[in-house]
Amino acid sequence: MPDISSRVQESRVPRQPGGAALVSYVLPVFNEQDGIRHFHEELVAALGERPEFTYELVYVNDGSSDGTPGILEDIAKNDRRVRVVDFARNFGHQMAITAGIDEARGDAVIVMDTDLQDPPAVSLRLIDAWRDGAEIVHARRRSRQDTFFKRATAHAYYRLLRSSTDVDIPLDTGDFRLMDRRAADELRRFRERSRFVRGMVASIGFRQSEVRFDRDERFAGETKYPLRKMARLAIDGLTGFSTAPLRMITKLG
Template sequence: MRRVTAVAPEVRGVLSVVVPCFNEEQVLEAFNRELHVRLLELGIPYEVVYVDDGSTDSTLSLLRRFASCDHHIRYLSLSRNFGKEASMLAGLRESTGDQVVLMDADLQHPPAFMGRMLELQREGYDQVVARRSRDHDGRIRTLFSRGYYRLVNHWAEVELVDGAGDFRLLSRRAVDALLDLEERNRFSKGLFSWIGFTTAFFDYADTPRSGGSSKWSYRKLLNYAVDGLVSFNSRPLRLAIHIGLLLSCLAFLYAAWTIGAVLIGGITAPGYVTLLVAITGFGGMQMVLLGLIGEYVGRVYNESKQRPHYLVRERTPSDVARPPTLRARSS
């Protein structure tokens, strides 16, 4: 890991900022002001691509107003809530810049750090990742998070860095590599690691949300953790085989011990508690392993349907909203 200090970068080309949004009306205007202040300080051509992930509040109305007032801003509105993975993919596909920054709209990803990202990118890094602290997470959540990263890094084929999320800068070739991956069950943290390329990290202090509430419930976090565990390895399936063999061996040994006890001491009355515990334990283990296999089968099923990752309901009305540098690039 490398620690850096903010330096005014000299980066050529257009910078794209991709911002997924879901029900962010309480903080979106403050974020947009802060973002544009920081972008103007950089002094380079830029575009901002907002992706409305099926918001039910006035997020889309705000994005329409932003785009009508600022030619640097474009937006997409998805037909429903497809999830953050789909909205990030939509924003990456829509971006045209030589460098692309991914960040959330809740100001927990401070726009002020874009200067650091660009400075490191100028040194030749294809990915520059802001790694947050966990100062504002509860003790239980922090404990489970660290335990999860140890577990997934033990099993997965790629390394996931604790605290490294979606807040990062990607070079155009890194973005193109991500867009070449057409899988439907996307786990971006793993995909960022899977594509490789040179990567630099820097730490930043975690900040609370400026408004609204987190969209990540414990149930969603658990499902996301399962995605990370099974998306980049098949070792749990091999583990199921090992557990099955172990249980079979234990059952054989227990049967041999029971037969030996009968031959030596005669027939005794069986223990109902032991029988009940054994049936419950083995039944629960079978359900867990069956669910694990079903998780992989379900992913194969989703991939086979080849449905699109998302559907776009609305986008920036016309190409007039784009700055001249971007029109020239895409023509």
């Protein structure tokens, strides 16, 4: 991994030994000034339904060039559960997830996007599955509000990846998932530069389950994963978890 220059706003929530379980949310953010306040309000409302847990919310600002940093700073001032990690520049979604997991201190760690395509209420179902004994809980998309092209290419890619690797990477899942503390610590041992986090999580074992949900439309702004970035992530997945490209190159040679 590169040496990421960042600023971390320290949590003001002391962990109470023997107290309620702490659930950490890792929340990568890039140029979300139009929707980040609304996302935070929705998340806070969802967490209010489960007061038996304590929470920390780790927002990772991935070098946003709009008003996002100032908004996150204001959110942190008004919610003592919030921590903010600021990247000096844009390092990408997978690095933002990695940095957030490195900072998270909870008994369980939930990774989710902040554009409300991952509904905060669904994260409570991930917690329920964790309390029932699962150590990794994947949020699997039952449906998604995207263009036909994106739905079709994602559907084909996940099945191609699964058919060409020995790692059982769950179908139709992004990075929205929960990891138990043990699983998160194991994932932190992976320090590759070109990262495909969902493949890494699938490869580490532990008791894994899934929760199905309907993925909503983006609340505001534009997608932060255009075709070029999606292609790069797909290549990282194929080269990192499949021997098919190597076999193809060997045959061509």
